[in-house]
Amino acid sequence: MFSKACEYGIRATIYIASQSRKERRVGIKEIAAFIDSPAPFTAKILQQLVKNRIIDSVKGPNGGFEIPKDRIFQICITDIVRAIDGNEIFSSCVLGLDNCSEAMPCPVHAEFRSIRAELKSLMDNTCVATLSEDLVKGKSFLKV
Amino acid sequence: MFSKACEYGIRATIYIASQSRKERRVGIKEIAAFIDSPAPFTAKILQQLVKNRIIDSVKGPNGGFEIPKDRIFQICITDIVRAIDGNEIFSSCVLGLDNCSEAMPCPVHAEFRSIRAELKSLMDNTCVATLSEDLVKGKSFLKV
């Protein structure tokens, strides 16, 4: 469904959010350890998220990654996925045709139409605040 | 969502089904041309489908690929996906955790639970007969 990079990106963002709620900035090593991902690769992905204004970074001692509190409520899964995997999952044909359209639909187009819309709406409406809340409460996990 | 191999596999199966309805056996070159896929790669994928008893193959002159008529109504998308991509899409964690379970759910587990069930049921209930019907009627397409 998502690329590995995107999976790590979502997990990292949720962890950063959970710590930003407590006014804690976190470094790449801590993030990678907590979400159980390869640190250098994860660093690359976080750079993309910084460029896309999903998360903020601060260099130097006591630096790290953080998300301003208000933005935690604004960032949805869609934003993260778009920043890393692009728009493909939402717009491209399930069977790999060059264009997905009502005019030249593939055989499964109609069948997948509503489920894709639901997926989109789910991802649009699920914000990082909600996701990090369960994590803080110990009701959800980011590794194993 | 699916691998390229799986996309080609589904498209090829639908085309073979559309021709088997007319008692026509089709060769790899014809299939690849019709679904606009690389022929040698598609041939490899069809071998997997033969091994998994999704389609039948006949060697020698006038040979090719076909699907017994009754089986056209039994094969669902799930069968093809399982044969090529395996069970991952149905059972593995959306965020890439080692196990997807209710006991140790990732932060998006609950959100994705119902949509994944819907996806599964959709794929279970969509048979190749239905998909090839639209194609025969010119209502759906397998390339461009």
Place this chain on the structure above:
DNA sequence: AATAAAAAGGATAAAAAGGTCTAAAAATCT
């Protein structure tokens, strides 16, 4: 029996995804 047509099998190549490493840049602290 010989020939030709078609899939099956195996070896190889190219491209993309996934992952590592090191040096540079920026910021803080002493």
Place this chain on the structure above:
DNA sequence: AGATTTTTAGACCTTTTTATCCTTTTTATT
């Protein structure tokens, strides 16, 4: 100012996916 900590940037490596090619096997036809 210098040392230290941390992100950033880019080059590099490895594995997996995608794709090609050539040989072998099977089967129908002549």
